[in-house]
Amino acid sequence: MSIKTSSKKLKENQVELSVEVSGEKFKEAVANSYKEISKKAKIPGFRAGKIPAKVIESNYGKDYVIQQALEKSIPVFYSQAVHESGIQPIDTPQIEVVSAEEGKELKFKAQVQVEPKAELPSYKDIKVEFEKPKVGQEEIKGQLDMVRNRFAELNPAPNKVADEGDHVMINFDGTVDGKAFEGGSAQNFMVEIGSKTLMPEFEKQLVGSKAGDIKNIVLQMPPQLPNEEIAGKTANFKVLVK
Incomplete structure (x- = not known):
């Protein structure tokens, strides 16, 4: 599998996901990062989209390329991890990158709030007192008049x-x-x-x-x-x- 996920409960409704992405999968993300930078970069002597990776590294640095790859890929990997773990997040996760090197496994952790589990007490023994409403003739007449007025038709006189x-x-x-x-x-x-x-x-x-x-x-x-x-x-x- 390209992604391995494990979860750990931190608090009542907070979970930490530990995610490992295969080196091959992360290498693809870094390669895509080079392509995106190449399309937007303006380096003398090179056309946009045709800039070699080594030239990009010398102008922007390898760390910048990795950072761009993380920003693009982690949301995707996180969504896959959420799906595989079966949790139901209710807010934006806090991401901590553990390790990120091209060609090696990408490891990160995500802490997120999840839906709390509500435990309902037994309801079968609950008794509710019901007092039958008293409706007087005045209230009945008022409702009937309202219905008559609502559906009445006006005729010329x-x-x-x-x-x-x-x-x-x-x-x-x-x-x-x-x-x-x-x-x-x-x-x-x-x-x-x-x-x-x-x-x-x-x-x-x-x-x-x-x-x-x-x-x-x-x-x-x-x-x-x-x-x-x-x-x-x-x-x-x-x-x-x-």
């Missing part, structure tokens, strides 16, 4: 006089000091009277209207509005009930 809880479709155009303002106009706007979708006083003045009515609604705008041009001022709305 052209001759009906609008009342609290009715849905009314309107067009409205609002002005302050004779000028239109942002958010003051809408077309085909559906509002439920009493829902406070619009200002409560606006909705209240829709009570008693019917399709085709044109209403002029005068409101005092709230002083805390972020739009200073209309905050605290009187707004006039021309409303068409549809």
Whole structure:
């Protein structure tokens, strides 16, 4: 085998892997390191990718080549060791290189946190007290009303006089000091009277209207509005009930 792995438990959920990579396998990693450096190196008289190993060593040093090989290959060898050992790491390992010489075995250790084993107590004898909930008529009515409203269909009622809880479709155009303002106009706007979708006083003045009515609604705008041009001022709305 090209990789030998053994594991040792250090703490409750910490394991140390000892990994040995065959000399042949590590030699391949070093050879690949030479190739990668050759592609990127800029050495006068040599084309990228065609630089001999001896020239690379004389310019960069053998230790640099080995270090590059370790950085590329150890993550791969570590993943293989994890797979073979069957552990389940939950964080990044701490790597310690024991020995790394070209043509000889690469040896390194990896300390890593693994999933803790949880021991559950016996649950069969656990008793849970359950108090049956008490549901009153008011709660039942509230839930039924919610379901009705959710699935209800709106049907036109052209001759009906609008009342609290009715849905009314309107067009409205609002002005302050004779000028239109942002958010003051809408077309085909559906509002439920009493829902406070619009200002409560606006909705209240829709009570008693019917399709085709044109209403002029005068409101005092709230002083805390972020739009200073209309905050605290009187707004006039021309409303068409549809």
